[in-house]
Amino acid sequence: MRILYGVQATGNGHITRARAMLPALRAQGIHVDFVFSGRERHHYFDMEAFGRYRCFQGFTYNMHKGRVRWPQTLADARPGAFIGDVCRLDLRRYDWVLTDFEPVSAWAAKLQGVPSVGLAHQYALRYPLPGTPALPLLRWSISAFAPAQYYLGVHWQPFDAPVLPPLIQAGNTTLSDDGFILVYLPFESLTFVCRWLKPFTRHRFRIYAATPYAFDEAAHIEVRPLSRQAFPLDLAHCSGIICNTGFGLCSEAMAAGKKILTRPLQNQIEQQSNATVLQQMGRATVMTDFDDEVLTQWLAQAAATQTLFPDPAPAVAQWLAGGCRTPVQQVADSVWQHAGTAAQGLEPFKAV
Template sequence: MKILYGIQGTGNGHIARARAMAEAFKVKSVEVDFLFSGRDKDKFFSMREFGDYQVRRGLTFITENGHVSYLKTLQHNSVFNFYREVKQLDLSHYDLVLNDFEPVSAWAAKKQKKTIVSISHQNAFRYRVPLRGASCFDKALIRSFAPAEHHIGLHWYHFEQPILPPIVHTQNEQVEAESFILVYLPFENIDDIIDLVMRFSRQTFVCFHPQISEYQKVDNIEFYPLSLDGFHHHLNRCAGIIANGGFELPSEALTLGKKLLLKPLAGQFEQLSNVATLEHLGLATGMDSLDASKVRAWLDEDPGEKVHYPDVASAIVDWLLKGDWDNKQTLTEQLWSQVDFPSYVANV
């Protein structure tokens, strides 16, 4: 079987999930080509697992100061260019197209009548899971942005729906937690982040941000440029994480037992829903803005407890190779039976 794997490249979470899948495919000696869209090629980093990967412009959302900018999104995206990329993508030598919310490969597969299996967190919102701020347009977008024949949704809890646990890519070093707080708020303005955390002069913060080009230290804050290895080094050692409301980083944090303070991207229903879900489960604290009072209260909270999620990536690869893609029941039951939540989540 030869597979083309299309991955949304606007957020690092999709890429982290693809790394776990790439490792699982490698173990099974499956031939996979990777295609990313939504980000300029020179903005990708730590991509060695993906070999000679392809990049397309695709479609993406533009953010500004913690909000989705719909005007800049419209200005940035070109329907003509997208149509051309879809038309030019030749899938004739692939047996299957795998997709993580990536529109170019999805629409090319639909046009060329290739079987496509979609695996994403966005697919979970096709089912009855907690939603916040989702308009009719948002719901339609989830269904049409990257069309597929078969859908697998990923979420932190099953909510009695046919979805799977997260695909978690961690480098879990057995180390003692240190006292610093890891800050990853890539959609927020760096000056706003500095203004927030410098108020807590007795607390050390380590901040990774796309606007940082080289290491620097300002009072109680250490700034680092984006780096996979550097980020995971600090992720394993931190006392807690302040982040936006994405899916993959909280998933990694939960498996490591790190407490979470999450600020969702304004205007992005997925992040609003994610934060509401984790608050409902008792697995994170949310804040609507960069709120110093919320940070102060959260810093005094107890450390987090680990959530054990199984090796979902390997299970999905085995399921894909069997070819019975209409049947997900056994896979779903098998994986959720291996999940171990803290006691306070058990009765949700």
């Protein structure tokens, strides 16, 4: 079997999910090629695992100070270039297309009649979730952006829907608390974030940002360049993490047993929904702005417990290798039930 795996690259969580899926797909004897869209090629990093991947422009958000600017986002879209990319992507060599909310591969599959599977956190928003507004066009718009023949959402709870647990790369480090706070706020101004943290001299902060070199902003504030090798190690050894409310990183923090202080991007339905679910689960402190009092209270909080998510990758890979004959709801239920988690509502996870 030969699969084209399309990955939305506006955020690193989609890429992390693909990293987690790749070994399971290969274990089933599936040959996988990758396409990515949503950022310029020179903005990718640590991509060796994906071999000779292709890049397309796709679509991405126009961000300013942690807010999605929808008029500018629409103005930046180039529908002509998108249509050209879809038409040029030849899928005759592939048996299936697997799309992680990547629109070029998804639409190419639809137009060329190649069977496709959508595997992404965004597809969970096609179903009623806490914190998700009842927008009549939400389900339609998600499917229209990156359509697929079969949809598998990904979330922290099953929600009585075809939704899988998070796809997280297995860690190879021992978890510990080395007394520093990890900070990853890529859509915020680095200068502003450093200024916000500067008065909290009794705590150490390690910020990852789009900088070409490491430097110390202050005695207690370190700034480090993005790194797929170093970041997971720091996540394993930090006391907690301050981040936006992207699904992938919050999942990794929960799995590592780290407390979370998160600021969802404004005007972004996905992150607003994630924030509501995290609050209901008692797994994060949510801030709407950079509030000193909220930070003070969060820093004083005790450590979090580790969340044990079942790994859905082997089941999904086996399902794909078998031609996706089992209903998607049955696939999702089997993964949750294998871990002893009730496939309904907001049942708590097993914590250690």
